[in-house]
Amino acid sequence: MQTNVKHTKEPLITITSRGRDSMPMKKAWGVRAIAIILAFILCAVVIVMVTGYNPLKVYAELFKGSFGSSRKIWNMLQELSMLLCISLAVTPAFKMKFWNIGAEGQTLMGGLAAAACMIYFGEKLPPIVFFPLMLVACVVAGLVWGIVPAYFKAKFNTNETLFTLMMNYVAVQLTSFCIVFWENPKDSNTVGVINRATQSGWLPELFGQKYLLNILIVALITVGMYIYLKYSKHGYEISVVGESENTARYVGINVKKVILRTMAISGALCGIAGLLLVSGTDHTINRDIVGGMGFTAIMVSWLAKFNPVVMSLTSFLIVFLERGAGEIATKFQLNESMSDILTGIILFFIIGCEFFIQYKVNFRKKNKEENV
Amino acid sequence: MKPAIELRNITKTFGNVYANRDVNLTVEKGEILSILGENGSGKTTLMNMISGIYFPDEGQIFIDGEEVVIRSPKDAFDYKIGMIHQHFKLVDVFTAAQNVILGLEDKKGFNLKEAEKKVAEIGEKYGFIVDPKKKIYEMSVSEKQTVEIIRVLYRGADILILDEPTAVLTPQEAQKLFAVLRRMRDDGKSIVIITHKLHEVLSLSDRVSVLRKGEYVGTIKTSEADENILTEMMVGKKVELNIERDEPQNPEDRLVVAGLNCKNREGIEVLKNISFTAKSGEILGIAGIAGSGQRELLESIAGLQHLENGEILYNDPKTNKTENLRDKTPMQIRDMGVRLSFVPEDRLGMGLVGNMDIVDNMMLRSYRKGKSVFLERKAPKDLAEEIIKRLDVVTPSASTPVRRLSGGNVQKILVGREISSSPTVLMAAYPVRGLDINSSYTIYNLLNEQKRRGAAVIFVGEDLDVLVELCDRIMVLCGGSVSGIVDARTTTKEEIGLMMTKKKEVQEDAN
Incomplete structure (x- = not known):
């Protein structure tokens, strides 16, 4: 046949989707383990090339960042539980394929409500009245921030990603505005520790551990969320709406109602996370108190495939890496960017390895007769 | 004379599933060859490898007696192979002629008038009725198909592959298409049609090649075939092809x-x-x-x-x-x-949830029963087991996600659930x-x-x-x-x- 182009070689690599025939669980976890090991090897190469330090020593410090002392372990558990709490909050929304990137703002609103309660009522009301009041205030604040975008989505089909994102900015500005009223000392433009002397409105210590109550509350929420998503009728509806809105309509699920209800839960849980942050941890409020956890939580949730129990592992991984990277930076007097680079490499491998779980890469067979 | 296409030992796998296994096939010049097989027997996959959409894992393709490597649809066109897919790939707001020349690189520049003339000529030559200036969205399904065929001919294809071309046509339109295909054959072109309809095979083609579960069963001359022989080749055993029909009892x-x-x-x-x-x-x-x-x-x-x-x-x-x-x-x-039970057209997009297992899909209609806030999975599980047993659903277990089942088994699950409520x-x-x-x-x-x-x-x-x-x-x-x-x-x-x-x-x- 008359043609100018003759290809004499097969393509080197062909990629095929695994489709129906997905990788077995064990093998998939094997791939993930290999990815983490490879990531650490690459990090070691980078460390040696850039700094000349012994990578094993650096890794030892990385480990110490979370497990170096009992104080560090408690701090790590505290950070883990905060991240996990927000991750649990965004999970029902994401499972419903509602792209809620407004957890940052919803949590901040919860925190703001907690701070307001502590400032105005902390020293006036007895704890038995105060704590339920603060809980309700935080839940309502987060819930409103969650349900507004959901309402517009259900009613006018607005884009929830943009809407929730913009609600974050509103929350930040609102916080700035309140700080002006609450600033202490004057002209510092910060709120300072609220009720430092009396500690009223602070979540109580348990067994002398100031974070233990936070951790227990989040553990309870984790179990609750697991049961809610897996065994309740609501959880089932969330899955159906998330997988296929058409199916949901077909079986008579009221999709709008489910969207509103789920975002209310998502926002309310963010509100509780805000309460734990302000009343249980920092005892102050500022614009950055959530510190990007609202976004990191999305990654935690997706990495765990929306399984609340697995989520405690993925949030541990993130917190462990962040703390370790910070530890390395101070210990070896490295630039903060160095730890960012290391965290980046590790996350790249962890997320990237999902490709190899979803797809199969076929290489050209060497032993096969080459074409003429 | 050398065959137009010859396939030797073609194998293609998706995951662990063999879509094609050691397939040998020849297409002669100036013939109409039917590729017959049930759904999922690998007909389309095989043809996609000739037209450059998939790449075979193993095996060789010869065109005009020379071994070739086809890596993309463009390569296929260079070898004068054109495929008309089941789902048309046309731009709605363009005219027929615009769609035909879409994606062609012409060094002389873009000449729509010339193209329109040539489109009309091709139509006339083979007895198509086509208006080159008509927009696609104004066309009927059969007109759209005509545009697809002309697009392939315009690019100079000598080998045409049509994937289930009559699925969307009325019997009359199908007859018209067959007349066109016969004219092309007489003009020396090779036509391959993928189908699972026996009467089409018998009335149109010169030879039939049969695939079963990805494997090549054999090729026979249409003049020597009848429906029973072909069905047996396709299914692997004798099948009773009669559908029962009772008189309606006390219709209300x-x-x-x-x-x-x-x-x-x-x-x-x-x-x-x-x-x-x-x-x-x-x-x-x-x-x-x-x-x-x-x-x-x-x-x-x-x-x-x-x-x-x-x-x-x-x-x-x-x-x-x-x-x-x-x-x-x-x-x-x-x-x-x-x-009221309803088996919708879109099984995995409406009737079932692909990522959920069989038990959870059984609950779709009934999960609300009872006042408890929690789900009751016992009854759906029993129903799932019963349907799997009664309708011979092939599945590892009742907790397998529905999307992993084959089309027939998915449908049995859906129909089984819908009739379980005695509609x-x-x-x-x-x-x-x-x-x-x-x-x-x-x-x-x-x-x-x-x-x-x-x-x-x-x-x-x-x-x-x-x-x-x-x-x-x-x-x-x-x-x-x-x-x-x-x-x-x-x-x-x-x-x-x-x-x-x-x-x-x-x-x-x-x-």
């Missing part, structure tokens, strides 16, 4: 639809003044070209469409009361005690699409079983042979309105085919 008016009008989201009327009655104990077939309002009609009855006007009256056999189902949600319909009205849209012969017959039997039970069965089908054999009455839709209801026992395929396009001809007359 179960569902009376009157003056239904429905507009879609764009405000276009998709159902126009539809009236009919579905009786208990009979199967009412609905025929029509794809997209004539079948989906909207069934969804209207199921409470999923907003209606402009009209009534859907349901006569309850228990209470003898008549209720209007119009403007009721699926929930309300169920709460009224109407046992008084059962609607099924294209329930055998994509199913192999055995699964198709299982589904026909289930529909017949429901008919005998006294359900009013509404069956939307595309294969007119089946409609004529299975149904008691057939309603023909054309462009959203009813062009007639006929007795399936006395009608012919040709009569139905004419009714499917009736309205268009009336309009043309008016012009």
Whole structure:
């Protein structure tokens, strides 16, 4: 046949989707383990090339960042539980394929409500009245921030990603505005520790551990969320709406109602996370108190495939890496960017390895007769 | 003479599944070859490897006696191979000629006039009727197909591969297409058609190659074949090809639809003044070209469409009361005690949830039962086990995600669930699409079983042979309105085919 182009070689690599025939669980976890090991090897190469330090020593410090002392372990558990709490909050929304990137703002609103309660009522009301009041205030604040975008989505089909994102900015500005009223000392433009002397409105210590109550509350929420998503009728509806809105309509699920209800839960849980942050941890409020956890939580949730129990592992991984990277930076007097680079490499491998779980890469067979 | 295409030991796997295994095949010059096989037997995969969409894992392809490597559709065109896919790949707002030259690199520049002339010439040569200046969105399905074929010819293809070309055509349109294909063959071109319809194979092709479960079974001359031989090659064993049809027992008016009008989201009327009655104990077939309002009609009855006007009256056999189902949600319909089952066309996008396991899919209809906030999985699990056993569903277990099952098994799960509620009205849209012969017959039997039970069965089908054999009455839709209801026992395929396009001809007359 008359043609100018003759290809004499097969393509080197062909990629095929695994489709129906997905990788077995064990093998998939094997791939993930290999990815983490490879990531650490690459990090070691980078460390040696850039700094000349012994990578094993650096890794030892990385480990110490979370497990170096009992104080560090408690701090790590505290950070883990905060991240996990927000991750649990965004999970029902994401499972419903509602792209809620407004957890940052919803949590901040919860925190703001907690701070307001502590400032105005902390020293006036007895704890038995105060704590339920603060809980309700935080839940309502987060819930409103969650349900507004959901309402517009259900009613006018607005884009929830943009809407929730913009609600974050509103929350930040609102916080700035309140700080002006609450600033202490004057002209510092910060709120300072609220009720430092009396500690009223602070979540109580348990067994002398100031974070233990936070951790227990989040553990309870984790179990609750697991049961809610897996065994309740609501959880089932969330899955159906998330997988296929058409199916949901077909079986008579009221999709709008489910969207509103789920975002209310998502926002309310963010509100509780805000309460734990302000009343249980920092005892102050500022614009950055959530510190990007609202976004990191999305990654935690997706990495765990929306399984609340697995989520405690993925949030541990993130917190462990962040703390370790910070530890390395101070210990070896490295630039903060160095730890960012290391965290980046590790996350790249962890997320990237999902490709190899979803797809199969076929290489050209060497032993096969080459074409003429 | 060297064959136009020769395949040797072609193997292609997807994961652990062999789509094709050691397939050998030759296509001679100037012949029409049918590739026959059931759904999932690897016909399309095999042809996709010739047209550059997939790349074989193993094996060799020879064109004109020379071994070649085809890595992309462009490579395939360089070897003068063109494929017409089942789903058309055309730009709606372009004209026929614009679509034909789309993507062609012409060093002399872009000359639409020239292209239009050439398109018209190709049409004339092979007896196509085509207007090069007509926009795609104004075209009927068969015109669109013509554009696809011309696009391939325009690029100088000598080997044409058509994937299920008659699936969307009326019998008359199919006959026209066959005449064109024969003319091309006489012009020296090689034609390969992928199909699973036996009568097409017998009336059109010179030779037939049969695939079964990805493996090559054999090739025979059409003159030496008949339906029984071909079925046996396809299925691997003898199959009884008759569909039972009992006389309806005590038919009563179960569902009376009157003056239904429905507009879609764009405000276009998709159902126009539809009236009919579905009786208990009979199967009412609905025929029509794809997209004539079948989906909207069934969804209207199921409470999923907003209606402009009209009534859907349901006569309850228990209470003898008549209720209007119009403007009721699926929930309300169920709460009224109407046992309406619906097997939608889009199985994994509507009827089932692909990522959920069989048990969870069983609950879709019934999970609300009871006051508890928690799910009750015992009854759905029993139902799943029962359906798997009774309908021979091939699955590792009841906790396998539905998307991992084959098409036939997915459909058995869906139909099984829908009939488990002992419906008084059962609607099924294209329930055998994509199913192999055995699964198709299982589904026909289930529909017949429901008919005998006294359900009013509404069956939307595309294969007119089946409609004529299975149904008691057939309603023909054309462009959203009813062009007639006929007795399936006395009608012919040709009569139905004419009714499917009736309205268009009336309009043309008016012009």
